[in-house]
Amino acid sequence: MENKKIETVDLVVANRPGVLGRVAGHIRREGWNIKRLFVDETDSHETSKMEIDIEGTHTKLAQVMERLLNLDCIISISMTVDGKKVIRTRPGETAKTSQETKTAVKAPEKAPGVFRILAINPGSSSTKFAVYDNETSLMEENTRHNEKIRSAKITDQKETRRGCIMKALEEAGIAPASLDAIAGRGGLIKPIESGAYLINKKMLDDLESSAALHASSLGAIIAAEIAGPLSIPAYVVDPVVVDEMDRNAKLTGMPGIERFSIFHALNQKAIARRMAAKMGIPYENARYIVVHLGGGITVGAHRYGRVIDVNDALSGEGPFTPERTGGIPAVPLIKMCFSGEYTETEMVEKVTKRGGMLAYLGTADLREVQKMINDGDEFAALTLDSMAYQTAKEIGAMAAVLEGLVDAIILTGGLAHSTRFTGAIKQRVDKFAPVHVFPGEDELLALMAGVLRVLRGEEPAAVYS
Numbered sequence: 001m002e003n004k005k006i007e008t009v010d011l012v013v014a015n016r017p018g019v020l021g022r023v024a025g026h027i028r029r030e031g032w033n034i035k036r037l038f039v040d041e042t043d044s045h046e047t048s049k050m051e052i053d054i055e056g057t058h059t060k061l062a063q064v065m066e067r068l069l070n071l072d073c074i075i076s077i078s079m080t081v082d083g084k085k086v087i088r089t090r091p092g093e094t095a096k097t098s099q100e101t102k103t104a105v106k107a108p109e110k111a112p113g114v115f116r117i118l119a120i121n122p123g124s125s126s127t128k129f130a131v132y133d134n135e136t137s138l139m140e141e142n143t144r145h146n147e148k149i150r151s152a153k154i155t156d157q158k159e160t161r162r163g164c165i166m167k168a169l170e171e172a173g174i175a176p177a178s179l180d181a182i183a184g185r186g187g188l189i190k191p192i193e194s195g196a197y198l199i200n201k202k203m204l205d206d207l208e209s210s211a212a213l214h215a216s217s218l219g220a221i222i223a224a225e226i227a228g229p230l231s232i233p234a235y236v237v238d239p240v241v242v243d244e245m246d247r248n249a250k251l252t253g254m255p256g257i258e259r260f261s262i263f264h265a266l267n268q269k270a271i272a273r274r275m276a277a278k279m280g281i282p283y284e285n286a287r288y289i290v291v292h293l294g295g296g297i298t299v300g301a302h303r304y305g306r307v308i309d310v311n312d313a314l315s316g317e318g319p320f321t322p323e324r325t326g327g328i329p330a331v332p333l334i335k336m337c338f339s340g341e342y343t344e345t346e347m348v349e350k351v352t353k354r355g356g357m358l359a360y361l362g363t364a365d366l367r368e369v370q371k372m373i374n375d376g377d378e379f380a381a382l383t384l385d386s387m388a389y390q391t392a393k394e395i396g397a398m399a400a401v402l403e404g405l406v407d408a409i410i411l412t413g414g415l416a417h418s419t420r421f422t423g424a425i426k427q428r429v430d431k432f433a434p435v436h437v438f439p440g441e442d443e444l445l446a447l448m449a450g451v452l453r454v455l456r457g458e459e460p461a462a463v464y465s
């Protein structure tokens with residue numbers, strides 16, 4: 001009888017479509033069986049960690065390691081060989097484990113005819129920013145702020161965040177005077193059409209009044225403050241309030257309440273344009289369903305360059321998400337509101353911040369949920385599969401909006417790193433149209449691209465009024 005042995009292999013892999021299948025298939029072809037597989041997506045959205053227990057009767061483990069490193073999706077491998085822990089890294093690669101991305105280097109002189117753009121994207125706990133010469137990234141940083149800064153009023157965080165940006169520019173040797181334009185993430189301004197908007201006084205006034213709601217409003221405010229003394233333009237690109245909805249999508253059935261368009265417009269539009277370029281067609285000729293999978297999940301029907309319908313995840317529409325309830329039967333919700341147990345603020349928080357996966361499982365972190373599932377937690381599996389089920393159902397609704405004529409279904413956002421989650425969606429919707437997965441989001445790149453189109457004269461700058 002053959003003497004089988006079980007070994008544990010730890011890998012860091014690049015987040016690319018099909019990477020899980022490639023690794024698993026390679027291990028099986030080497031003559032080993034997979035007994036356990038755990039995937040832990042990192043916050044960088046670029047790499048994942050895999051922990052695999054494999055069982056086999058032949059092929060030395062060291063040889064498996066060598067041949068696995070031939071896969072271009074493998075960054076590093078760690079396993080025990082002859083009683084010692086051995087870590088091997090693919091030549092030219094380094095495993096990313098830090099949650100802070102910092103790639104600033106001394107920038108070259110700007111070449112003639114090149115546009116240099118600073119993009120700024122503040123989040124609730126970090127400030128992401130990057131500098132581009134046309135499409136080439138010169139530096140990119142994700143500065144994570146400490147608890148003292150995060151707990152301060154958002155409007156009081158502006159100076160600290162701007163200081164981080166200016167210091168990083170100085171360290172990278174990028175003179176502010178070399179910038180041609182600045183792009184800032186837009187906040188909750190009034191509903192507008194898609195495009196790159198010059199930041200003007202009216203927009204700044206509206207942003208100041210909404211800045212207490214979310215840090216994204218600081219993106220445009222900081223961009224304008226940096227751009228002013230330099231006499232260069234500052235823009236916002238496709239803020240969350242982009243509204244191109246068909247008038248049939250607005251009515252709710254209750255006069256006085258109308259459906260609003262609030263969604264991940266920047267990432268959805270950028271990914272749709274990338275898909276169109278991949279298919280060799282103009283975005284304005286395409287019909288897509290784009291699904292942003294994050295703390296909130298938005299599903300948009302893109303028809304000929306316009307998002308004609310999309311769920312308002314912030315107000316409780318669509319599938320439940322890691323933090324939000326999604327659509328809830330109205331009468332039980334009304335009874336809960338009038339039960340006397342909760343204040344209005346508490347009810348809003350239950351719907352927008354403390355619902356969904358967090359309410360069921362006590363965590364909004366998909367990595368923790370996947371670990372629960374791997375440990376045999378059946379309710380965790382039901383919760384994740386139900387979230388995928390409801391997302392697929394929303395995709396089906398948008399297929400009806402597009403009259404069944406769908407060129408592609410696109411899954412993007414942080415949750416798209418999970419092959420279990422995207423696979424559960426795919427199996428229900430891939431008969432509507434081909435499903436493409438673009439894990440993570442690159443909103444800095446999207447900000448730059450929108451401004452660059454304006455600077456190159458490919459589209460006019462829009463004016464906020």
